[in-house]
Amino acid sequence: MISLPLAPLWILEYLGSLLVLILNILSLRLSQRLVAKDPENALWLFLNWLAIAFLIFAVTHMASHTMHDLITYWNLPNLALAQRIFGGFDTVIYVAIAAITLFFHRIQRLYLRMETDHHHLEETSHEILALNREMEALVMERTMSEMALGMAHGIRNPLHVIGGFSHRLMRKTDEDDPSRAWATAIAEEARRIEQMVERFENLALRKTAFFAQEDLNVIVRSTLDLLLPELRAKSITLVSEPCPEPLVGRFNKHLLKVALAHLVRNAVEATRRGGTVLVRTAREQQFAVLVIQDTGRGMPQEVVEKVFVPFYTTKIGGTGLGMVFVRQIVDEHRGVITLESKVGRGTTVTIRLPHRFTDRPELDEFPPAAPPEAPAAP
Amino acid sequence: MRRRIFQICPAVFILVLLSPRYVLAQWVTWYQFGTEGSYVHETAHVLLCLSMLSFIHEIFHANLQKFRGFRLLVWAWAILAFWNLDAFIGHWADWTLKNPVILGQGWGRRLAMDDFQTWLVYVTKIDHSVLLVPAFYLFYRGLKALVQEPGGEFHD
Numbered sequence: 001m002i003s004l005p006l007a008p009l010w011i012l013e014y015l016g017s018l019l020v021l022i023l024n025i026l027s028l029r030l031s032q033r034l035v036a037k038d039p040e041n042a043l044w045l046f047l048n049w050l051a052i053a054f055l056i057f058a059v060t061h062m063a064s065h066t067m068h069d070l071i072t073y074w075n076l077p078n079l080a081l082a083q084r085i086f087g088g089f090d091t092v093i094y095v096a097i098a099a100i101t102l103f104f105h106r107i108q109r110l111y112l113r114m115e116t117d118h119h120h121l122e123e124t125s126h127e128i129l130a131l132n133r134e135m136e137a138l139v140m141e142r143t144m145s146e147m148a149l150g151m152a153h154g155i156r157n158p159l160h161v162i163g164g165f166s167h168r169l170m171r172k173t174d175e176d177d178p179s180r181a182w183a184t185a186i187a188e189e190a191r192r193i194e195q196m197v198e199r200f201e202n203l204a205l206r207k208t209a210f211f212a213q214e215d216l217n218v219i220v221r222s223t224l225d226l227l228l229p230e231l232r233a234k235s236i237t238l239v240s241e242p243c244p245e246p247l248v249g250r251f252n253k254h255l256l257k258v259a260l261a262h263l264v265r266n267a268v269e270a271t272r273r274g275g276t277v278l279v280r281t282a283r284e285q286q287f288a289v290l291v292i293q294d295t296g297r298g299m300p301q302e303v304v305e306k307v308f309v310p311f312y313t314t315k316i317g318g319t320g321l322g323m324v325f326v327r328q329i330v331d332e333h334r335g336v337i338t339l340e341s342k343v344g345r346g347t348t349v350t351i352r353l354p355h356r357f358t359d360r361p362e363l364d365e366f367p368p369a370a371p372p373e374a375p376a377a378p
Numbered sequence: 379m380r381r382r383i384f385q386i387c388p389a390v391f392i393l394v395l396l397s398p399r400y401v402l403a404q405w406v407t408w409y410q411f412g413t414e415g416s417y418v419h420e421t422a423h424v425l426l427c428l429s430m431l432s433f434i435h436e437i438f439h440a441n442l443q444k445f446r447g448f449r450l451l452v453w454a455w456a457i458l459a460f461w462n463l464d465a466f467i468g469h470w471a472d473w474t475l476k477n478p479v480i481l482g483q484g485w486g487r488r489l490a491m492d493d494f495q496t497w498l499v500y501v502t503k504i505d506h507s508v509l510l511v512p513a514f515y516l517f518y519r520g521l522k523a524l525v526q527e528p529g530g531e532f533h534d
Contacts, residue, residue, distance in 0.1 A: 003481050003488040009503050010485075016507035023514040030521035037525075047521065052383070054514070065506075073480060073487055087419070092390075094422035098429035108436050 006073055013069065017062035024055040042111055046104040053097045060089040127258070128325070134255065138332055152197045159197070163190035211333075216247035216256070216281055216288045216353070223260045224279060230265070235273045241280040247288035249355040251333060259329040262322045263292045263349050270296030270347065287335075287352040299341040307339055411473035420466055427462035430455045447527060450520035457513035464509060468502025471495050 031051040034044040067083035070076045166187035173180040224240055231238050260279075267277045271294045278293040299307070310324045330337040333353045341347040434455050442448040478499075479490035491497055 002491040003479075004491060004500055006480070006487045006489055007485045009500070009507075012504060012507040016511050020510050020514050023511075023518045027514065027518045027521050030518065030525055033525050034521065047524075051517075051521070054517070058514075088415070091415075091419045091422045094419075094426045098422070098425040101429035101433045105432055105436050108440055112440060 010069060010073075013065060014062075017058070017065065021055075021058040021062060024051065024058045027051045028055050042104075042107045046100065046107065049100050050097065053093060053100055057090070057093045057097065060086050060093055064090045138252075138255075148203075149201060152201045155197050156194065159190050159194050163187055163194065166190060211250040211252050213248055214251040214253045214256075216249065216251065216290065217242045219251065219253045219256050220260060220279060220281055220290065223257045224264070227261060227264050227268075230268055231277065234268060234271070236268055236271055237274075237276045239276055239278040241278065243281045243283055243288075245283065247281055247283060247355075249288050249353060251353065252329075255329045255332065259326045259351075260290070260292070262326055266322070267292055267294035267296060267347065270294055270298070272296070284352065286355055288355060290351040290353070291348065293346065293348040295346045298343040298345050298347055300343055304339060304341050411470065416469075416473060420469060423462045423466045423469070427459045427466075430459040430462070434459075445524070445527060447520045447522075447524035450516050450523055454513050454516035454520055457509055457516065461506070461509040461513060464502055464505045468499065468506055471498040471502060475499055 028048075028051040031044070031048040034041075035048045038044055064083055064086040067079045067086065071079055071083060166183045169183035170180060170187060173183060220242065221240070224238065228238065264277060264279065271277060275295045277295075278291070280289075280291040280293070282289045282291070307323050308327050327337055330351055330353070335351055335353040337352075338350045339347065340350075434452050437443055437448050437452050437455075443452060475495055478496065479492060481488045481490060489496065489500060491500070
């Protein structure tokens, strides 16, 4: 019969336990250094607690196994009580380590969530800041344009008077009268100033810095391409129905992209998995029409009424400024935004943008483009 | 930290002291298979193994494996998980081993390898001691790497 020596087992056990004890003491010191570096860090606190638990484990494990061997192989039954106590603590410490580790599982999830929210908030803040700056610049330019137009108008009236009287003077004076040349010079200079005012007016009307000839279909397509991963992640079907003909107008494509992205994201948030979001563009008289329709939970009338009120939000962590910006963007395009929603059926947002900077249309003129029915399958 | 340890230790002691007898089953005969204590001990090994695997999963879920320190911790956890399985089997084999034949005296004692179970006891006893050393060495190296490398500031 084969027999194997027990001594190597004991040597391995005692030596191994001793090494484990030393390594755990060193690990505990390292974990304390980590905590000292950042006392608020949950991960370091967890590792510190774990190192403490492992150190207790090293002690109880070494004691209980040594005693077990002494009792079994060295016939020392007097150690039974001590072995029971240490062995019992060994079990308790296993459960404690498991509990600490599983607790960390939850903490780590919370940390990740907090971190994601933090990044999201940072991104949103940057977006709002950038949008705000662009809005300020836009409003400033519009104000300057209006001031310039007002000044031009103010200059034009006295110029008409000066020009008219100088022409009358010219007619009433003789050919050889030296004052006729003066009247001619006044009339010519008045006409030159009038031409300058006209050019000035044209320049002020153009607003070339912020608005350019753009196709609304192209703006919508490029925005939807960016948002497609978000829709896919929620298994939402995107139905895009672009107008067959180009919808060219004087638009600010950056601002319109921001507005459209916000509206589509709102639709995605409101729509359940497997739902549909429809984005349609169309021509309607002198307007380019953009419709965003979802099959989401919809909003009651009292919420719809407050959608464009600054800081009003139904979202946890929302700023309540998104829809306000959207309306301001539409306003800057001299457009109109309308919103219709029915609880349980969905929401339809309709934006009408004039192709040219004509007078702003009246809100009551335009009902929403379509009722919030479920959009057709693609 | 010390203050907390000084608070927790007496609390645990008082809890144990005041616990009803059946709650303390694990302290009575945890090393005899079939008793409440042995079941509690074996279950604790399984729980510890699962928690180690859960931690590994968490490291990968949080994408922390890109830091060397956490990679070393993952290896430490993996060995500890394996150690728990080994301990589970080893305890069962050891506690159910009937009348092991021990030859000789003192340090010269030898275990007669009667059957498969005796071999299992012998091998798992070696594993039980051997596996813990690399596991805790990797735990130590992992913490050391976290103290030194920039990954130590992951949550900053």
